[in-house]
Every structure is written in C-alpha cells, then in structure tokens.
Amino acid sequence: xxxxxxxxxxxxxxxxxxxxxxxxxxxxxxxxxxxxxxxxxxxxxxxxxxxxxxxxxxxxxxxxxxxxxxxxxxxxxxxxxxxxxxxxxxxxxxxxxxxxxxxxxxxxxxxxxxxxxxxxxxxxxxxxxxxxxxxxxxxxxxxxxxxxxxxxxxxxxxxxxxxxxxxxxxxxxxxxxxxxxxxxxxxxxxxxxxxxxxxxxxxxxxxxxxxxxxxxxxxxxxxxxxxxxxxxxxxxxxxxxxxxxxxxxxxxxxxxxxxxxxxxxxxxxxxxxxxxxxxxxxxxxxxxxxxxxxxxxxxxxxxxxxxxxxxxxxxxxxx
Numbered sequence: 001x002x003x004x005x006x007x008x009x010x011x012x013x014x015x016x017x018x019x020x021x022x023x024x025x026x027x028x029x030x031x032x033x034x035x036x037x038x039x040x041x042x043x044x045x046x047x048x049x050x051x052x053x054x055x056x057x058x059x060x061x062x063x064x065x066x067x068x069x070x071x072x073x074x075x076x077x078x079x080x081x082x083x084x085x086x087x088x089x090x091x092x093x094x095x096x097x098x099x100x101x102x103x104x105x106x107x108x109x110x111x112x113x114x115x116x117x118x119x120x121x122x123x124x125x126x127x128x129x130x131x132x133x134x135x136x137x138x139x140x141x142x143x144x145x146x147x148x149x150x151x152x153x154x155x156x157x158x159x160x161x162x163x164x165x166x167x168x169x170x171x172x173x174x175x176x177x178x179x180x181x182x183x184x185x186x187x188x189x190x191x192x193x194x195x196x197x198x199x200x201x202x203x204x205x206x207x208x209x210x211x212x213x214x215x216x217x218x219x220x221x222x223x224x225x226x227x228x229x230x231x232x233x234x235x236x237x238x239x240x241x242x243x244x245x246x247x248x249x250x251x252x253x254x255x256x257x258x259x260x261x262x263x264x265x266x267x268x269x270x271x272x273x274x275x276x277x278x279x280x281x282x283x284x285x286x287x288x289x290x291x292x293x294x295x296x297x298x299x300x301x302x303x304x305x306x307x308x309x310x311x312x313x314x315x316x317x318x319x
Contacts, residue, residue, distance in 0.1 A: 004051070008058055027309075077106070087113070105124055110124075124307065131211050145221070159223060215241070219275075220241050221244045247262040247264055
C-alpha cells in the first residue's frame with residue numbers, strides 16, 4: 001500500500017511529532033508499505049491512504065486528499081493540542097474530524113475527549129522507544145531533567161520555580177533541554193541560569209544527546225498543561241527513569257491513575273515536595289523505579305507497531 005504520512009513538523013525538527021512520523025514510517029515500511037513523509041500532501045493519484053498527524057495543522061492536506069480521493073481511507077492522529085483544545089474551538093480541526101474515517105490517539109485517556117459518536121472509530125497507539133540506553137545517573141548529585149521545547153503548553157519553567165522552595169544544602173540540579181519557541185520563555189530561562197546556580201538550560205540538542213541526558217538523570221519532570229501522550233515519557237519508561245508528572249490526562253494515560261508521583265498543574269510547591277522526597281526518601285525513589293519498570297512492556301516498539309498496523313487495518317475495513 002502507498003501511504004502518505006503528513007506531519008506539520010518540518011524535516012530536521014526535534015519535535016515529538018517529527019519523531020513520531022519517522023518512527024511510524026519505519027514501522028510501516030518494515031511491514032511492506034511504501035511511505036512518503038511530508039509536511040503537506042502533493043496531489044498523487046497513487047496514494048492509497050493518508051495518515052495525518054494533527055487535526056488543525058494538517059487540515060489543508062486532509063482536505064486536498066479527501067477531495068481528490070473521497071473513497072480512500074483517511075486516518076487522523078490526534079495530538080495533545082487537538083484533543084485537549086483544538087477539536088473544541090478550531091473550525092479546521094472540527095472539519096478534519098468530520099472528514100476522517102478513523103482516528104489514532106496516543107493514550108487511552110484521550111478517548112474520553114472525543115464525541116461519543118466518534119469513539120468507536122478510534123484506536124489507541126501508545127508511542128514506544130527503541131533506545132538501548134540504561135539508567136545510569138551520577139552518584140554525586142541528584143539530577144532532574146526537563147526535556148521538551150519551551151512553549152506555553154509545556155509550562156516549561158515550573159521545575160526551576162520549584163528550586164526556590166528547596167533547601168540549598170540538598171545536592172541536586174535541574175537540567176533543561178529544548179529549543180525555545182517563545183522569545184519570552186528564552187529570556188526567562190537565561191535569567192534563571194544567572195539567578196540559580198542549580199539550574200542549566202542547554203537549548204535544543206540532537207535526539208541522541210537528549211536521550212543520554214535523560215539516561216544520566218535520576219528523575220524527569222514533565223510539567224505540561226496538556227499532552228496527547230508525550231514521546232519523552234515513553235522514553236523515560238523505556239530507559240527506567242522515574243517521572244514526576246503533572247496530573248493531566250495525557251500523563252495519566254501513560255503512567256496509570258495510581259502512579260505515585262503526580263503534582264497539580266502549575267503548582268511548584270507540590271512539585272518541590274515531590275522533588276525533595278525523591279532526593280531524601282530512598283524507599284519512595286525505589287518505588288518509582290519499580291513502577292516505571294513495570295510499565296516498560298507498554299512502550300516496546302513491537303507493541304507500538306502492532307497497534308499502528310491494527311489501526312490501519314481497521315480503517316481499511318471500514319471503507
């Protein structure tokens with residue numbers, strides 16, 4: 001089958017959407033399909049199926065494909081901003097919902113956000129990681145990492161804010177990775193490094209280097225206000241890095257409702273308590289390690305490939 005995989009993320013981008021698109025393309029090619037990855041679909045009479053990431057930003061490609069090939073399957077992957085914002089407010093996203101013959105969501109909690117009439121058309125595909133890195137944090141200092149582009153939806157400086165509430169004598173640091181997509185956040189991150197010696201912002205790094213920083217951290221903080229199902233959480237689980245996570249559906253869908261290290265969105269005081277407990281309470285930290293280890297099979301590449309191929313088979317059967 002000839003599949004057009006459309007993602008709004010540009011070639012070379014270090015975004016989760018780009019990583020997802022390239023990983024899925026490799027899985028589909030391994031299954032025998034021909035896959036073209038592009039930011040925007042170009043008219044092609046040979047395209048058998050479109051797999052689009054992002055309802056609002058891929059809307060133009062979906063509209064063009066639907067007009068050219070109305071009987072051919074159109075499968076839409078809903079990102080975090082789609083599920084938790086755009087499908088309620090964006091005319092383009094809502095039109096994409098109406099056009100799609102099937103949907104992919106990246107964690108099971110996202111199904112609750114779809115209109116009831118559409119849930120039967122949705123498949124869950126939990127993102128995986130194939131990294132072979134293993135957890136190897138330094139012994140001298142407890143390292144928290146924050147990985148992801150600096151943008152408002154990520155609430156990226158919450159871990160820095162929590163540092164002000166932690167005792168200076170605690171042997172810890174926060175290392176932040178990711179390009180700034182907003183000039184204001186870049187200014188704040190640079191100012192944070194001047195005011196707080198325990199905080200470093202390293203900017204955007206190649207994926208392999210970011211994974212090495214993740215593997216060399218004792219724990220990862222994900223403070224997002226919304227997530228569809230973050231790649232970096234799957235990567236942390238794969239490596240074995242405990243996660244301190246904002247209590248949002250996108251994180252709960254990957255880590256489980258009873259995961260013991262959630263904090264309220266935007267609450268640096270609650271986050272600081274979790275950070276201090278992770279540093280001070282060996283039993284708590286080992287509990288987080290065990291919980292993450294238990295989740296590792298859910299982010300195996302073979303599991304993601306199976307779910308992706310099943311989602312494609314379902315949408316083809318519906319046509």
